[in-house]
Amino acid sequence: MSSMEFEPVIGLEVHAQLKTKTKIFCSCSTKFGAPPNTHTCPVCLGMPGVLPVLNKKVVEYTLAMALATHCRVAGESRFARKNYFYPDLPKGYQISQYELPLSHHGYVEIQLNDHKKRIGITRIHMEEDAGKLIHDTVRPYSRVDFNRTGVPLIEIVSEPDIRSPEEAGAYLRQLRAILRYLDICDGNMEEGSFRCDANVSVRPKGSDAFGTRTELKNLNSFKHVEKALQFEIRRQTERIADGGEVVQETRLWDPDKNQTTSMRGKEEAHDYRYFPDPDLLPLVIDDEWIASVKEKLPELPDQKKHRFQVEYDLPSYDAEVLTSSRELADYFEACIKDFNQPKPVSNWIMGSLLGYLNAQGITIEASPIAPRDLAGLLKLMDEGLISGKIAKTVFEEMAKTGKPPKQIVEEKGLVQVSDESLIDEVVARVLSDHPEEADAYRNGKTKLLGFFVGQIMKATQGKANPQTVNQILRGKLESD
Ligand code: ADP
Ligand code: MG
Ligand code: ZN
Numbered sequence: 001m002s003s004m005e006f007e008p009v010i011g012l013e014v015h016a017q018l019k020t021k022t023k024i025f026c027s028c029s030t031k032f033g034a035p036p037n038t039h040t041c042p043v044c045l046g047m048p049g050v051l052p053v054l055n056k057k058v059v060e061y062t063l064a065m066a067l068a069t070h071c072r073v074a075g076e077s078r079f080a081r082k083n084y085f086y087p088d089l090p091k092g093y094q095i096s097q098y099e100l101p102l103s104h105h106g107y108v109e110i111q112l113n114d115h116k117k118r119i120g121i122t123r124i125h126m127e128e129d130a131g132k133l134i135h136d137t138v139r140p141y142s143r144v145d146f147n148r149t150g151v152p153l154i155e156i157v158s159e160p161d162i163r164s165p166e167e168a169g170a171y172l173r174q175l176r177a178i179l180r181y182l183d184i185c186d187g188n189m190e191e192g193s194f195r196c197d198a199n200v201s202v203r204p205k206g207s208d209a210f211g212t213r214t215e216l217k218n219l220n221s222f223k224h225v226e227k228a229l230q231f232e233i234r235r236q237t238e239r240i241a242d243g244g245e246v247v248q249e250t251r252l253w254d255p256d257k258n259q260t261t262s263m264r265g266k267e268e269a270h271d272y273r274y275f276p277d278p279d280l281l282p283l284v285i286d287d288e289w290i291a292s293v294k295e296k297l298p299e300l301p302d303q304k305k306h307r308f309q310v311e312y313d314l315p316s317y318d319a320e321v322l323t324s325s326r327e328l329a330d331y332f333e334a335c336i337k338d339f340n341q342p343k344p345v346s347n348w349i350m351g352s353l354l355g356y357l358n359a360q361g362i363t364i365e366a367s368p369i370a371p372r373d374l375a376g377l378l379k380l381m382d383e384g385l386i387s388g389k390i391a392k393t394v395f396e397e398m399a400k401t402g403k404p405p406k407q408i409v410e411e412k413g414l415v416q417v418s419d420e421s422l423i424d425e426v427v428a429r430v431l432s433d434h435p436e437e438a439d440a441y442r443n444g445k446t447k448l449l450g451f452f453v454g455q456i457m458k459a460t461q462g463k464a465n466p467q468t469v470n471q472i473l474r475g476k477l478e479s480d
């Protein structure tokens with residue numbers, strides 16, 4: 001039994017908070033961070049005798065996501081009540097969609113290394129968020145903030161098509177990228193505007209049947225999703241290999257202990273007593289409405305990536321990185337407008353710029369270096385005004401000060417020296433300072449060329465044009 005190989009089966013449920021100005025069934029603000037219970041009204045507080053009114057923007061945003069993930073849209077869908085008790089749910093039920101969701105049967109494409117794969121989407125539906133409990137750290141009670149009650153969510157349920165924690169990560173990143181391209185969710189996992197529950201089971205490799213799954217909660221970052229899945233796959237595999245059984249249950253990820261622990265037995269749909277919400281009419285979406293949303297869809301990550309490969313002749317890897325967010329792709333294209341050499345621009349963005357931004361923990365939107373200035377730097381290099389080495393120095397200064405490259409080059413006197421008579425002088429001096437090395441070179445130790453170049457660069461503070469240096473140096477070493 002222990003030699004048997006197991007494979008994981010994973011399906012994800014994602015909740016994405018929509019960026020509408022107002023809540024899904026009332027006109028309260030959705031703005032984050034307001035004082036507790038200031039964004040509330042009789043509707044979202046669940047007072048008797050009030051009626052919910054559906055926010056049209058929520059439907060349009062959900063439709064956009066459905067279309068972007070190749071889902072079929074239901075001409076008629078319904079809202080349903082999911083009944084349960086919890087102090088953050090004032091009505092005693094959550095308005096969701098159950099039997100007739102807005103959309104179903106879609107997919108997204110993920111790429112891991114060179115391997116592409118489609119992950120099926122079972123359904124995308126709309127629902128309302130619950131409030132938030134604030135647990136007192138000192139006294140033995142909790143308070144409740146209803147500002148989040150009724151904030152619109154979409155739930156995106158995947159098919160159990162995912163086969164590794166890495167695929168789960170890639171799928172989540174792709175979903176998040178699409179939501180952000182559509183500008184309907186800010187995709188912040190740490191703040192909870194993009195949340196994920198992971199369902200996972202294991203089975204003997206080659207088997208068609210699914211094993212018993214557990215559902216993992218409290219996954220607040222991509223890293224935690226992957227780590228929790230790794231742990232859980234190992235736990236289930238060991239249990240089965242030992243002749244035991246996996247219990248269907250909900251488990252909580254503990255990021256401090258790096259483990260999942262049992263939270264509760266898995267609830268079943270019938271526990272919630274779902275029924276159609278009598279306060280809301282069936283939602284009818286006609287072809288015209290679908291067409292109008294489709295028309296407004298922006299270029300999506302896959303399309304943009306493909307275009308970057310074709311239009312800019314970039315490798316798939318570069319295109320993937322550069323289109324990982326709309327802002328980064330826009331940054332790249334803004335650079336290209338000023339300096340039309342895609343591969344060097346891509347190299348500098350993926351290398352120096354992203355390296356710097358990641359180290360500082362800032363996003364591309366907050367980059368201290370404007371696209372115009374990065375392009376300007378590459379132009380200075382291209383024109384031979386500065387060397388690649390000096391460019392790195394200028395780049396660092398640009399990042400620190402936000403100054404344009406030309407100004408830095410002028411202020412610091414970094415202009416590359418291409419003046420042949422000047423370089424000639426320096427070369428002559430370096431050679432006469434090192435007669436032994438010069439002889440050794442002439443006797444075949446040609447590796448010493450680098451040594452001389454280094455000395456010359458040192459003497460010119462890195463400002464000598466490397467090509468001119470090489471040319472003059474070789475000329476001198478090889479002639480006399
Ligand atoms: P529930 O709403 O009770 O959590 P669903 O049927 O909506 O149940 O499924 C939730 C998720 O669990 C889906 O993403 C689905 O792909 C996944 N899933 C279902 N069965 C399994 C299984 N045996 N192993 C792993 N994932 C599964
Ligand atoms: Mg579930
Ligand atoms: Zn309200």
